[in-house]
Amino acid sequence: MSRTSSTPLPSSSHEPLTASNWWVIVACAAIMVTEGFDLLIFSNAIPSLLTDASLGIDKVAVGSIGSMIFVGMLLGGLVAGKATQTLGLMRTAMLGFACFTVTTALIGLAQTGWQIGLLRFLAGLGLGVVLPAGLSLARKHVQQRHGALAISVVMSGIPVGGMLAAMVSHAIIPSWGWRPLFAAAGVLGLLVMALIGPYLARIEQRDRLAAAHQDHATATDPLSGQPLDWRAILRGASLPVLALGTLATLADLLTWYGVSVWLTQLMREFEVPFSGAMQLMFTLNIGAVAGSLLTASLAMRWGTRPVAMLAGVVASLCLLLIASRWLSSTAMLPVIALLGMSAISAQNLVNALVADAFPVQYRAAAIGITLGLGRLGAVIAPALGGHILASGHGPSWVLVVFAISAVAGVLLLLGFTPRRSAASVAYLNDQARSRPHGIR
Known part of the structure; x- marks a missing residue:
């Protein structure tokens, strides 16, 4: 939260006050690397999918198929709060991880477009649960002042995964087509699960032991981590914050996933060779990480x-520059890198704002709702790009539309003030004190 705020943000009495545990952040970032790989390989596979006669899909169909994963992520995000309350953050994250890893690998066996769409939808359910659980797990293990940094480090795993996807796609697709690409996603997921699963299990066990030692405080401390009614975030001072976070997320995700899904094909429409388009996708994700x-x-x-x-604002300007087609091939690279740096950062920081506007017990539910409903932007983006291209308006108009959504995200944040966020935290803490045992 902004240091310039005149009102300090109240927080749960059990926000971490000791040293931040950066190994948890690294583990959550590793999950996001796999998520980014699974999420973004589809965009790299689009040119190959369109030329696969056995599938019989066109640009409109591939846009609709690309949207299915975001429909799944929307639904997964909406149930993330309840899932984490029932299973815990770590178990929810790992179950979601297993779900999207297996279903993504199975896409390599699909024989029709609708089968790919169904499997992308199922993968999206897992991805939608993992993201709020992973972000909440990371935020739980760092100090307040490290909140934005922790969220951004974890979220940077997604473009790292996208960058890895671009490299693997460039190596696999020209020689073997799109199917082995999805098998590679399954192998990556299994490796990451084997590496971080035991560590996160130990962290969860340690947290449970620490919580057991604090059980004696429950009678006097209503914020001791007991399950609360997550629906409190839909009332009072929290509702406007939730609405603004959701709408800003929708706008930013429309921009980011619109660019991520369509950049390769848009560059092909600009008559950039496939290898050049892959290089630009790689540059976009390098920029996103940095x-x-x-x-x-x-x-x-x-x-x-x-x-x-x-x-x-920077993301919008970059998109308009690219759409103008004034840029030389040399100038295109730094602009694409700057686009990656700015477009993903806008969403990362919205996630951080939402995380800091809700006490720890409500955080997964709040992030799940903002990311879940905000996924409508990601659902719309692939299909919107496909319809614009199919209608004959050309690739520049696709970029202009995504630039407009970036500006909309900026305007929405005008209402997301530090005072409004502080009021949300204070309201939910008051609700917890008035219902010390919560709702199970």
Whole structure:
């Protein structure tokens, strides 16, 4: 949260006050690397899918298929709060991880477009649960001042996965087609699960032991981590924050996933060779990784909201520059890198704003709702790009539409003030004190 806020943010009495555990952040980031790989390999496979006569799909159909994973993520995000309350953050994250890993690998066996769409939907359910659980797990294990940095480090795993997907796609698709690409996603997921699963299990056991030692405080401390009614975030001072976070997420995800899904094909429409389009996709994700870390550092100094708004403005300008087709091939690379830095950072920092606007017990539910409903932007983006291209308006108009959504995200953050966030935290803490035993 912004350091310039005149009102300090109240928080749960059990926010971490000791040293931040960065190994948990690394483990959550590794999950997101796999998520990013599974999420973004589809965009790299689009040109190959369109030329596979056995599938019989066109640009409109591939846009609709691309949207299915985001429909699944929407539904997964909406149930994430209840899932984490029932299973815990770590178990929810790992079950979701297993779900999207297996279903993504199975896409390599699909014989029709609708089978790919169904499997992408099922993978989206797992992805939708994992993201809020992973972000909440990471935020839980760092100090308040490290919140934006922790969220951004974890989220940077998604573009790292996208970058890895671009490299693997460039190596696999020209020689073997699109099917082995999805098998590679399954192998990556199994390796990551084997590496981080035992560590996160130990962390969960340690947290349970620590919570057991605090059970004696329950009678006097209503914020001791007992299950609460997550629906409290839909009332009072929390509702406007939730609505603004959801709408800003929708706008930012429409921009980011619109670019991520369609960049390869748009560059082909601009008559860029496949290898050049892959290079630009790689550059986009390098920029996203660097931007996630840079803007998080800036947010610690200047405040989360101003940096998020600046990132949205920069993303919009980059998209308009690319759409103008004034850029030479040499100038295109730094602009694409800057687009990656800014577009993903705007969403990362919205996640950080939402996380800090809700006490720890409500955080997974709040992030699940903002990311879940906000996924409508990601659902719309692939199909929207396909319809614009199919209608004959050309690739530049696709980029202009995504630039407009970036500006909309900036305007929405004007209402996401530090005072409004502080009121949300205070309201939910008051609700917890008035219902000390919560609802199970």
